[in-house]
Amino acid sequence: SRIISPRNVKSAQGVLRHFSLSAQRDARVAVLGASGGIGQPLSLLLKENPRVTELALYDVVNTPGVAADLSHISTKAKVTAFSGEKELKHAVKDAEIVLIPAGVPRKPGMTRDDLFNTNAGIVRDLAKVCAKICPDAMLCIITNPVNSTVPIASEVYKQEGVYNHKKIFGVTTLDVVRSNTFIAEAKGLDVNQVYCPVVGGHSGVTIVPLISQCTPPVSFPAEEREKLTRRIQNAGTEVVEAKAGGGSATLSMAYAAARFANSLMEAMSGESGIVECAYVFSGDADTKYFSTPLLLGPNGVAKNLGLSQINEYEHDLVKEAIPELESNVQKGEDFIHKDD
Ligand code: NAD
Ligand code: LMR
Numbered sequence: 001s002r003i004i005s006p007r008n009v010k011s012a013q014g015v016l017r018h019f020s021l022s023a024q025r026d027a028r029v030a031v032l033g034a035s036g037g038i039g040q041p042l043s044l045l046l047k048e049n050p051r052v053t054e055l056a057l058y059d060v061v062n063t064p065g066v067a068a069d070l071s072h073i074s075t076k077a078k079v080t081a082f083s084g085e086k087e088l089k090h091a092v093k094d095a096e097i098v099l100i101p102a103g104v105p106r107k108p109g110m111t112r113d114d115l116f117n118t119n120a121g122i123v124r125d126l127a128k129v130c131a132k133i134c135p136d137a138m139l140c141i142i143t144n145p146v147n148s149t150v151p152i153a154s155e156v157y158k159q160e161g162v163y164n165h166k167k168i169f170g171v172t173t174l175d176v177v178r179s180n181t182f183i184a185e186a187k188g189l190d191v192n193q194v195y196c197p198v199v200g201g202h203s204g205v206t207i208v209p210l211i212s213q214c215t216p217p218v219s220f221p222a223e224e225r226e227k228l229t230r231r232i233q234n235a236g237t238e239v240v241e242a243k244a245g246g247g248s249a250t251l252s253m254a255y256a257a258a259r260f261a262n263s264l265m266e267a268m269s270g271e272s273g274i275v276e277c278a279y280v281f282s283g284d285a286d287t288k289y290f291s292t293p294l295l296l297g298p299n300g301v302a303k304n305l306g307l308s309q310i311n312e313y314e315h316d317l318v319k320e321a322i323p324e325l326e327s328n329v330q331k332g333e334d335f336i337h338k339d340d
Contacts (some may be wrong), residue, residue: 026053027096027265029054030134033101036101038254039101043057051269053076057081067079097140108241113204124153124156128160141168141171142257147279149170154281156336172207184230194214194216195215197293200275200325206321207232209228210307229292263296266296267339273295280304287325287330292307
């Protein structure tokens with residue numbers, strides 16, 4: 001929690017976050033897609049996290065080099081490398097947290113859904129092995145389109161008979177990180193003290209920042225609020241365009257995923273009051289999978305904190321998100337059941 005977490009940030013639900021290493025417990029973490037743009041800096045941040053004792057790096061290429069490099073860093077985590085399909089089972093054996101940034105990123109002009117054809121199969125195959133080898137691990141999916149890849153992994157776990165929706169997360173932390181940054185900039189606040197939950201999904205209009213629930217409370221004139229909301233929704237595209245064909249967000253994503261993993265480790269250590277937003281199975285009819293603030297515990301989601309009191313503007317944003325979310329979820333589920 002030294003460099004990757006805000007300190008004593010009160011969440012929208014009024015849960016005070018406590019940061020201490022007193023209840024520290026060792027954690028075994030695997031990164032699938034570890035040689036990529038996200039995978040490398042994410043692995044670096046995990047290697048730097050004092051809670052991580054074992055860090056298993058898996059990719060289809062280049063893991064021996066990445067692992068050799070990281071292994072020279074003088075921190076506790078023991079780094080191991082695994083390459084190619086046959087080694088995947090060894091990579092995830094004993095893992096308690098699996099982070100998946102494997103798959104292709106967007107280029108300018110593409111939507112996240114345009115990545116489906118390539119990435120759906122990658123997530124399905126990785127999830128299948130995780131379901132068999134480490135079914136109790138927290139599965140954290142970064143690969144886009146997150147709105148569909150989380151239902152894909154969930155259906156695979158169901159097929160394998162090991163589904164536990166409390167342990168499968170779509171990582172949407174970057175949306176919260178961006179909201180905190182943009183709001184702090186706009187209001188001249190200390191960004192470490194700003195927390196703005198983001199709900200919905202992880203693509204365009206499905207990304208719904210709840211500015212009304214920001215800590216500390218902030219308010220904007222309607223036009224400015226609209227501009228800020230749309231900027232948060234399009235922040236991924238902002239990076240894709242700036243990288244001009246060189247991929248999408250990698251460094252900020254690595255930071256966000258490292259923060260999410262750290263929160264999971266804190267919760268798994270028995271620390272109380274750990275809240276993060278993530279895209280999970282909600283069980284609601286029209287928002288079957290939905291990102292909301294979650295109280296995390298030793299077994300994953302301890303309590304889904306839901307939407308709380310959102311205002312009319314945010315209510316309309318949620319309404320705008322639902323059709324795209326529903327179709328993304330359906331597409332993911334259909335992908336797994338197409339041969340049924
Ligand atoms: P990248 O191309 O730099 O890296 C992807 C890595 O995945 C590569 O090293 C590649 O070899 C590896 N890979 C491909 N197939 C694999 C397989 N079957 N098994 C294991 N590894 C495999 O891409 P990136 O910039 O790191 O982005 C990765 C994914 O993360 C993309 O889908 C991107 O859209 C997504 N992303 C999500 C968020 C989010 O907020 N959730 C943010 C940024 C990027
Ligand atoms: C992001 O939000 O940065 C990621 O989902 C990557 C992308 O394609 O925008």
